[in-house]
Amino acid sequence: MWVEMNRRELLQLFGGVAGGLPAVAAILAGLDSNERQRVGEVLIRPERVDDASIAHIEDALNIALKQNDLYGPQAVLPMVTAQQAIARALLAQAPERLKPRLFTVHSQLAQLAGWMHFDLRAFDLANASYEAARESAHEAGNDELVALVLCNLSYLSTWRGSPRTGIDHAVAAQVWARSVDDGLLRSYAEVIAAFAYASSGRANASLAALDAADDALVDGIGTEASVAYFHGPGLSLSFRSDCMYRLGRAADAHQAAVSSLELIGEGYTRNRAMAYVDLAHAHIEGREIDEAAQVIGEAAVLAASCRSDRLSEIIAGARAELTPWADALCVRDLDDLMNDYGLSNSRM
Incomplete structure (x- = not known):
């Protein structure tokens, strides 16, 4: 009701686009009456922005992060885009002392939007969001x-088939990560570099980065409030498995994939699905078709609850590797399962 009463002013905040109005309602719905009034006044008159109103945007960001891990980008992206628009609008009139904090939350929202666009295979939009996130992060220091x-x-960049550009960004990420006291972040920068090196066929560089990631991870365990909070031994092993597969080391890929699944928490749906695909690649290399079909099916079940076009494509790609065994009972059963969950497979 409040949103409708103040529709004109809110549309000005969002540049005339009504898509942000549900996000405003969702933010206000979680507040008590006093805080709702405070935040409402800020949205109508952005010059009133204060620490408390920024904190509400940060809280909404944290909720969006968790929802994205569980449900995927299609369910969460509109809310994040609206929150990003709010942060950008408030920046125009915020006092100087609050701008670093606002630039930080705007950067976090932009990079989350970038990740969601990436998951939806809207790669140009993802790149634009990441560049906006980088600019705001620099503005925030x-x-x-x-x-x-x-x-x-x-x-x-690596995913889009430009691993050399991926190496450029990864090397820059390593430099910035080494300048801060965050072992999880340093480890994540190393596995990203390893992925780019493996994708360009640079085995020695990839293996060295993976080992450096393990060393940094030891320092990073227990790190509080890391921006790479999602990273850990399970995800690191998943990257190792992927790199080993790309480098033609199937046995090492298999071992790393099995270990990663033991460590990735249930709340990280997509990461677990990706780890199952890593394991499938290793099984296929070893001509273990029954096992490969089973774990691709596990990934498909997870993907059904966390819609991601990129993840669906990855699963379909793993299924395509089973084409020589398309008549096997286990593969036909996998096709039926994927069809039930609305994922593409060879028969579709």
Whole structure:
């Protein structure tokens, strides 16, 4: 009701686009009456922005991060885009003392939006969001966030088939990550570099980066409030498995994939699905078709609850590797399962 009463002013905040109005309602709905009034006044008159109103945007960001891990980008991206628009609008009239904090939250929202666009295979939009995130991180003087965004830019470039550009971004990310006291972030920068090196066939550089990631991870365990909070032994092993597969070392890829699944928490749906695909690649290399079909099916079940076009494509690609055994019962059963969950497979 409040949103409708103040629709004109809110549309000005969002540049005339009504898509942000549900996000405003969602933010206000979680507040008590006093805080709702405070935040409402800030949205109508951005010059009133204060620490408390920025804190509410930060809280909404943290909720979006968790929702994205569980449900995927299609469910969460509109909310994040609206929150990003709010932060950008408030920056125009915020006092100087609050701008570093606002630039930080704007950068965090932009990089999260970039990751979601990446998951939806909207690669140009992902790149644009990451560049906006990098610019805001520099404006905030937030070296940790700069390093994280550069990691994401590297991963995106490598994924798009430009691993040399991915190496450029990864090397920059390593430099920024080494300048801060965050072992998890340093480890993440190293595995991203390893992925880019492996994708360009540079085995020695990739293996060295993976070992450096393990060393940094030891220092990073227990790190509080890391921007790479999602990183850990399980994800690091998943990257190792992927790199080993790309470098033609199937046995090492298999071992790392099995270990990663033991360590990746249930809340990280996509990471677990990716680890299952890593394991499938290793099984296929070893001509273990029943096992490969089973773990691709596990990934498909997870993907159904966390919609991601990129993840669906990865799973479909793993299924495509089973084409020589398309008539096997286990593969036909896998096709039926993927069809039930709305994922593409060879028969579709």
